[in-house]
Amino acid sequence: MMMAVSPMGDNKNSGVHVLVVDDEVAACEPIVAYLSKKGYRADSANNGIDAVDFVRDHLPEVVILDIKMPEMNGVDALRKIRRFNGDCVIIMLSAVDDVGIALDTIHEGADDYLRKPVELAELAHRMESSLDKRRLIRENQDYQDNLEAKVAEQTKSLQRLNKKLKKANLEIVRALSEAIEAKDPYTRGHCRRVAELSLAFGKEVALSAREMESLHYGALLHDIGKIGIRGAVLNKPGKLTEEEYDHVKLHPVIGDKIVSNIGYLDGARQVVRHHHERYDGDGYPDGLDKSRQSVLVGIVIIVDAYDAMTSHRPYRKALGHEQTVTLMNESRGTQFDPDLLDIFNKQVLE
Numbered sequence: 001m002m003m004a005v006s007p008m009g010d011n012k013n014s015g016v017h018v019l020v021v022d023d024e025v026a027a028c029e030p031i032v033a034y035l036s037k038k039g040y041r042a043d044s045a046n047n048g049i050d051a052v053d054f055v056r057d058h059l060p061e062v063v064i065l066d067i068k069m070p071e072m073n074g075v076d077a078l079r080k081i082r083r084f085n086g087d088c089v090i091i092m093l094s095a096v097d098d099v100g101i102a103l104d105t106i107h108e109g110a111d112d113y114l115r116k117p118v119e120l121a122e123l124a125h126r127m128e129s130s131l132d133k134r135r136l137i138r139e140n141q142d143y144q145d146n147l148e149a150k151v152a153e154q155t156k157s158l159q160r161l162n163k164k165l166k167k168a169n170l171e172i173v174r175a176l177s178e179a180i181e182a183k184d185p186y187t188r189g190h191c192r193r194v195a196e197l198s199l200a201f202g203k204e205v206a207l208s209a210r211e212m213e214s215l216h217y218g219a220l221l222h223d224i225g226k227i228g229i230r231g232a233v234l235n236k237p238g239k240l241t242e243e244e245y246d247h248v249k250l251h252p253v254i255g256d257k258i259v260s261n262i263g264y265l266d267g268a269r270q271v272v273r274h275h276h277e278r279y280d281g282d283g284y285p286d287g288l289d290k291s292r293q294s295v296l297v298g299i300v301i302i303v304d305a306y307d308a309m310t311s312h313r314p315y316r317k318a319l320g321h322e323q324t325v326t327l328m329n330e331s332r333g334t335q336f337d338p339d340l341l342d343i344f345n346k347q348v349l350e
């Protein structure tokens, strides 16, 4: 039997929908009347089957469920309700001899239990506590969900910003590398080609993303120091005098100074400064040998030489690919790292 009762009262749970389930109408009615007086919207059911149907159809916030009932007892009704509604407060009512069962229902998803005969004020108090607890859990969950959504949103926006920043950085580096070519037209396309080939090389030796970025910037800017070299020397068609050659040899150090104040070029500095070092330590400006050269430097030393040899220069014509490879192999272990040279010949140039 069902009976709807009008809401009254002004407690903070006013209007909260409660279903009271008991097969004894005499036990049900006083609870419904009391709760209605306190402002709840109270309905009742007299067996477990009706209770489950009611909860499915009307989604009350609270179900007060007697354990001992014919047809479907309160424990079975609790299990069925919890299968589709984990959110409502369920309070079990137990007779003296089924307190143990009532205790077990807590593990099945009941929020609380009360012994019969029910003390009405106590029931209302327990209901309010359970409702408060549910509210807190829900608010906490909402907060967590919001927080996760906010963090995800912020992360996405940071990633977008980072991507934009990287793009802008690369554009600046490309512009700087084109400035070198404006001063030294014979090297037109050289920095771009060295960068492309170095990146292909970097993939073959499985560099990290950060190393690839440093390699990319370093390869594009390796000759940036030529900006500080006299144009007459850079573009001299004939052989350089010793003084002129010493002057050209300053470009890695000048380049290093140029990039040293740009934070995001920190990883690229080593390439700019050391691209004229040799594997045997006979290069310049620091005479670094193999033990102090990074893979990034070793890569650019090889790629820079290859591209220079296969390009026209004021003082000589471009060499063919085969001839260049043969000549470079003659400097295997002296100018070039032999392991990297093998990878370059067999994997990068293939």
Ligand SMILES: [Fe+2]
Residues within 6 Å of the ligand: 222, 223, 251, 275, 276
């Ligand atoms: Fe150079």
